[in-house]
Amino acid sequence: MDDLRIADLGDTAFSVEFGEAVDRTASAKVMGLRHAIDDAHRAGNVTGLVELVPTFRSLLVSYDPLVTRRRTIQAEVMAVAAACSDAPVTAARSWRLPVCYDDDLGPDIDAVCRAAGLSRAEMIAVHTGTDYFVYMLGFMPGFAYMGDIPEPLRLPRRSTPRVKVPAGSVAVAGSLGAVYPWDSPGGWHLLGRTPVTFFDPARTPPSLLAPGDSVRFHAVERADYEAACRDPGRLAPEHLLAEGG
């Protein structure tokens, strides 16, 4: 890893950056370094580490400035990076998540189909035909930025964000996809809704998705969607893992 750059975030963190591109190559470096630092921390070779936050093309390293000094922990992290391979990290877990693509649940279906020049069936086939990689989480607890959305479904964000996007909404914007874990404002295009609970503080881990996971959507009928909403137990995380995932 010789193409990295360090950026300052005050005296409690720094960021290790791998170029400007948002792609799997950069993400593999971020995730590789994250796991290597975790291992080195457990082995006692990184002191004062508080947290690692992987994002598209950088890794935030936050530390306790009363336990270590920047010079020390940066040298420890750089030593880990120097010994770290660029080999891509395989997806940690593979999820298969149900989506109902009905108009009232995916109010932007028509607009997206028009922009893409696809029929509804074709749009659903494209959206469900790809394994999405979870690059990072952010924006709100459990909100996963996944990609890459196939070319025809790539649209700029809505010019006017919605004040309230319902929890479970399956959305796309540009090359990225996501599911809103909570009711919240949002500017992405809504294609459907999943009955899955993405964040539950009582679960360990609390978030269904984690950086490095892989997600595949599959279409379900309205009746199945509503049955699942009434019986969330059927959607416990262990029932959502793909075969061998």
Place this chain on the structure above:
Amino acid sequence: MSPHLHILSPGLHTTIQDFGRFGFQDLGVPVAGALDFAGLRLANALVGNQPGEACLEISTLGPTLRVEADSVRLAICGPMRLMLGAAAGGERRALEADRSHRLSRGDIVEIGAVAAASVAYLAVAGGFDLAPVMGSLSTYVRAGLGPLGGKPLAVGTVLPLRAATASDSDDLALPEAMAYGGGPIRVMLGPQQDSFTDEAVATFLSAEYTVSKQADRMGLRLEGPRLAHRAGPDIASDGLVSGCIQVPGDGGPIILLADHQTTGGYAKIATVISADLPRLGRAMPGTRLSFAPVSVEQAEAARQMLEREIERRITGLRPVGAMIGIDLTALYDSNLVSGMVDAIDGE
């Protein structure tokens, strides 16, 4: 019922906070925690707690509560106007902030406006008997994470106490109020100072800004000269820390505080050093701020200095048993003691 504090009036925005919920930022979970970690530590020290025990963080206007335990020791750290009255035939008496008080069943504490800061902290000896959520008692209201359903206090909220009674040892007082410093807020440039024009960086480091009314636990939006980006405000979303100063497309800087999102897609011109975070956490709308750049070594030295300031006050805590019998009302009325607790009669 088990010992507790009963909330008669919740105040403007009173939440339970400790040092924060660490370890879940990779899952998008904000750290939250006390806006002023120095105040949290001092409040806890006043009642003999561990430094990071969860306290009530009182914003702008405090709650009114009734003691439903045989006795309890509590302390409020911060520039508060307080009322305290005994339910049982309350004789009017006044109590100071920045010291502990042993109270009895039925006592009513009415906490008024925070006078010169946006937050103050109330600690109870032994702590609140609440179950941590994901390892922390900090409250993150936007996602409903934390004790009490992740919500601020409400009328009728019951705050269970771990200690059924308070020891009859002397109460303690801070030797002096915490000094949060003045002068420019110290920053380290980065992580994206290169996203800004040279002129914007120079302006940021020389102009005066004012904390706007858009100020909450998530951050402080500043009013003042706009800062121009070289090529737009958007970056590939990356990680954030408290103190990050992000600048969206309108050019107006926003200082992120405890409830900030874990990641963000706006360029960040600089980051406030940790030693100045408690001061910013207390900054009220209208506060004027300017910024001065420091090196990481200077930032680390400043943080050590802040720790020494906190520790000096903790080691200097003095017993105030001798104060009993003094007519505190007279002291208050004659303005000899700052941060007084006023008194009300019981029901």
